[in-house]
Amino acid sequence: MAMTDRPTWAPLTTGVIDCDIHPSMHSVEVLVPYLAEHWRAYIRVSAFKGPVVTSYPRNMPTSAQPSTKPPSGGPPGSDPKVVCQQTLDALNATYGILNCDYAVQTVHNPDFSAALASAVNDWLSAEWLTRDSRLRASLVVSTQHPDLAVREIERVGDLSGFVQVYLPVHSSIPYGNRYYWPIYEAASRHDLAIGIHFGGAAGHPFTPVGWPSYYIEEYVGMAQAFQTQLVSLVCEGVFDQFPTLRVALIESGFTWLPSLMWRLDKDWKALRREVPWVRMLPSEYIREHVRLTIQPQDAPAEPRWLIETIEELGSDELLMFSTDHPHWHFETHEEAIPQGLSDAVRQRVLVENARAFYRLQTVD
Amino acid sequence: MQAPATERESFSTATEGVIDADIHNDLPSRETLLTYLPARWRRHHELMSGRSGRPGSYYPRSITGNARTDSWPPSGLPPGADLPFLREQLLDRYNIGCGILNPFVGIGGHQDIEYGAALARAANDWLIAEWLDPEPRLRASIVVQYEDGELAAEEIDRVGEHPGFVQVLILSRTCEPLGRRKYWKIYEAAERHGLPIGIHFGGTGSGPITSVGWASYYIEDHVGASQVMQSQLISLVCEGIFERFPGLRVALIEGGFAWLPPLMWRLDRAWEKLCEEVPLVRRAPSEYIREHVRLTTQPMEEPTNPRHFLKALEHMGSEDLLMFATDYPHWDFDAPDLAFPIRLPEVLQRKILVENARAFYRLP
Numbered sequence: 049m050a051m052t053d054r055p056t057w058a059p060l061t062t063g064v065i066d067c068d069i070h071p072s073m074h075s076v077e078v079l080v081p082y083l084a085e086h087w088r089a090y091i092r093v094s095a096f097k098g099p100v101v102t103s104y105p106r107n108m109p110t111s112a113q114p115s116t117k118p119p120s121g122g123p124p125g126s127d128p129k130v131v132c133q134q135t136l137d138a139l140n141a142t143y144g145i146l147n148c149d150y151a152v153q154t155v156h157n158p159d160f161s162a163a164l165a166s167a168v169n170d171w172l173s174a175e176w177l178t179r180d181s182r183l184r185a186s187l188v189v190s191t192q193h194p195d196l197a198v199r200e201i202e203r204v205g206d207l208s209g210f211v212q213v214y215l216p217v218h219s220s221i222p223y224g225n226r227y228y229w230p231i232y233e234a235a236s237r238h239d240l241a242i243g244i245h246f247g248g249a250a251g252h253p254f255t256p257v258g259w260p261s262y263y264i265e266e267y268v269g270m271a272q273a274f275q276t277q278l279v280s281l282v283c284e285g286v287f288d289q290f291p292t293l294r295v296a297l298i299e300s301g302f303t304w305l306p307s308l309m310w311r312l313d314k315d316w317k318a319l320r321r322e323v324p325w326v327r328m329l330p331s332e333y334i335r336e337h338v339r340l341t342i343q344p345q346d347a348p349a350e351p352r353w354l355i356e357t358i359e360e361l362g363s364d365e366l367l368m369f370s371t372d373h374p375h376w377h378f379e380t381h382e383e384a385i386p387q388g389l390s391d392a393v394r395q396r397v398l399v400e401n402a403r404a405f406y407r408l409q410t411v412d
Numbered sequence: 413m414q415a416p417a418t419e420r421e422s423f424s425t426a427t428e429g430v431i432d433a434d435i436h437n438d439l440p441s442r443e444t445l446l447t448y449l450p451a452r453w454r455r456h457h458e459l460m461s462g463r464s465g466r467p468g469s470y471y472p473r474s475i476t477g478n479a480r481t482d483s484w485p486p487s488g489l490p491p492g493a494d495l496p497f498l499r500e501q502l503l504d505r506y507n508i509g510c511g512i513l514n515p516f517v518g519i520g521g522h523q524d525i526e527y528g529a530a531l532a533r534a535a536n537d538w539l540i541a542e543w544l545d546p547e548p549r550l551r552a553s554i555v556v557q558y559e560d561g562e563l564a565a566e567e568i569d570r571v572g573e574h575p576g577f578v579q580v581l582i583l584s585r586t587c588e589p590l591g592r593r594k595y596w597k598i599y600e601a602a603e604r605h606g607l608p609i610g611i612h613f614g615g616t617g618s619g620p621i622t623s624v625g626w627a628s629y630y631i632e633d634h635v636g637a638s639q640v641m642q643s644q645l646i647s648l649v650c651e652g653i654f655e656r657f658p659g660l661r662v663a664l665i666e667g668g669f670a671w672l673p674p675l676m677w678r679l680d681r682a683w684e685k686l687c688e689e690v691p692l693v694r695r696a697p698s699e700y701i702r703e704h705v706r707l708t709t710q711p712m713e714e715p716t717n718p719r720h721f722l723k724a725l726e727h728m729g730s731e732d733l734l735m736f737a738t739d740y741p742h743w744d745f746d747a748p749d750l751a752f753p754i755r756l757p758e759v760l761q762r763k764i765l766v767e768n769a770r771a772f773y774r775l776p
Contacts, residue, residue: 109685221625255643258588264686272639276622307670310715319631346678
């Protein structure tokens with residue numbers, strides 16, 4: 049289906065905020081203008097093609113909706129004009145948050161990783177954020193040495209357009225660990241959210257029981273990685289240490305959250321002596337500090353069960369609308385948001401929750 | 413689930429009371445198995461002083477011996493090691509008509525494969541002599557060295573027809589995901605003897621206890637049981653284990669259950685898009701799960717709003733999936749009269765307390 053054949057979206061509402069749009073690049077050549085000569089030479093000599101990750105196999109149906117391929121060539125998500133047309137224009141959206149999944153965290157050379165992160169952020173700033181005033185972005189950091197991440201947050205954190213720090217869900221240490229606290233301190237200082245996103249490759253097996261055989265296991269199992277990160281953030285006391293910290297779980301699924309909160313709350317009652325800094329029920333911290341984007345919905349065959357699961361979240365402030373463009377989760381706009389939500393909740397999911405979380409201005 | 417090939421030989425009078433699908437009996441001491449070991453392995457056992465598992469994955473428990481404070485028998489033996497006391501405190505006290513022993517004796521994931529297999533043989537002989545023969549209400553899981561499929565299969569063939577053994581025990585933190593080929597000999601043998609596989613939370617695996625690195629606290633280890641179970645279930649389904657071994661039944665023990673509905677939804681949705689990668693998976697993953705998999709209830713899920721417990725059960729899409737368990741004598745014990753957070757319909761309660769386990773384990 050050609051791009052122009054893509055069905056137009058019936059307006060969901062006015063002022064939609066799309067919290068997960070993926071800009072991509074043709075190749076590492078795109079970043080070269082933003083790199084110092086030393087790293088340009090390094091890329092030439094090593095024939096570095098970019099970080100190696102398996103999160104989005106090119107031909108897997110989940111990786112790209114067919115109509116998202118730009119007519120100009122290049123991978124889906126690589127042409128800002130097409131991306132803005134297919135997301136912001138089609139949705140009549142006021143804002144879209146760019147999450148670039150360029151996995152600099154998988155580059156073991158810490159200085160190269162940090163240089164790539166800076167180049168990605170400069171590229172985002174120059175070629176995306178300045179192009180459309182509706183766009184916002186997550187800034188990319190290398191996590192091998194948190195001081196390098198902090199340096200990058202200091203460098204670009206106050207630049208117009210950056211609203212969040214991007215961390216891939218597959219880390220080498222769980223994100224609650226105090227190793228990462230300097231990142232949260234810097235994010236708090238610059239009033240940036242932390243966005244933990246599907247993907248990454250830290251060298252560990254993708255499951256707690258070793259390497260799986262298939263991509264479908266990696267894809268489905270990403271939800272367990274998110275669960276683990278959330279447990280870590282709560283149990284390490286991150287939300288008391290950084291009381292203004294906001295964390296978004298992006299492309300995480302959300303239907304697993306109620307049962308995780310039940311288990312975590314129950315265990316906290318029995319085991320809180322071990323983590324005395326966790327002063328409230330874990331679910332209270334989660335509802336206060338954590339938000340989740342809505343794709344993929346992982347919807348059950350019985351639509352009522354999805355609505356019941358959303359009710360079990362215990363708050364209508366947790367979910368934020370996303371298309372996850374260009375990834376393929378739905379066919380029509382009707383499928384992009386759970387059917388059966390009340391108008392008030394729908395409005396929160398489509399607009400209000402993200403506006404509050406990312407501190408975005410109302411647009412008339 | 414397929415009809416049983418042969419009804420397992422009656423081992424006691426028909427089950428009237430509750431069926432407890434998870435009891436942990438213990439060795440009186442590390443030396444107990446010496447009398448069941450041949451001389452060659454006795455010497456080895458003394459030499460290695462109980463070295464087992466993979467070091468570095470241990471989190472100090474919340475309580476001595478991981479056990480209820482009142483479960484230390486007056487005889488001075490460790491919790492779960494004194495049969496008369498276990499009879500009195502568990503079987504008689506709660507009208508347990510049949511209880512299934514899952515002994516934690518540090519064997520299954522032994523690094524020294526041959527030694528582990530010798531210990532497994534000794535443990536099974538100990539179970540027969542000191543537990544199954546004297547107490548007709550008890551059944552047991554066969555202890556195997558599960559990191560070697562052939563040695564495990566040999567042991568299943570050796571004791572699998574003993575009427576007291578109703579399951580093969582694997583601890584959930586394995587070196588590879590359980591769908592992988594190295595474990596298939598175990599499933600083949602289990603299927604041959606009409607025995608289910610019981611995957612119980614625990615074990616030491618071969619890497620970090622989470623898919624994102626080492627957690628800091630026991631509470632993370634304990635909550636993490638459910639992520640481990642989810643990973644194993646994803647692997648079993650995606651590797652087509654239930655097509656390869658159509659008679660195989662699997663019990664997930666002490667890993668929670670409320671995570672199952674959202675996991676089934678996520679798996680089904682992913683399968684719709686990604687099934688081409690795993691052609692052996694011919695039906696929706698949830699169908700295999702409802703047909704072949706059962707879960708034990710302890711630690712019982714406790715939603716903040718108890719009505720959500722009923723929703724969680726409804727979202728399972730079947731009343732046949734849950735089997736009650738106490739986890740005696742561990743600290744997070746569930747009593748059959750107190751554990752449910754809300755009153756269940758009588759038929760459903762009886763299924764969970766008795767009928768589901770009776771059908772699954774083919775008990776009289």
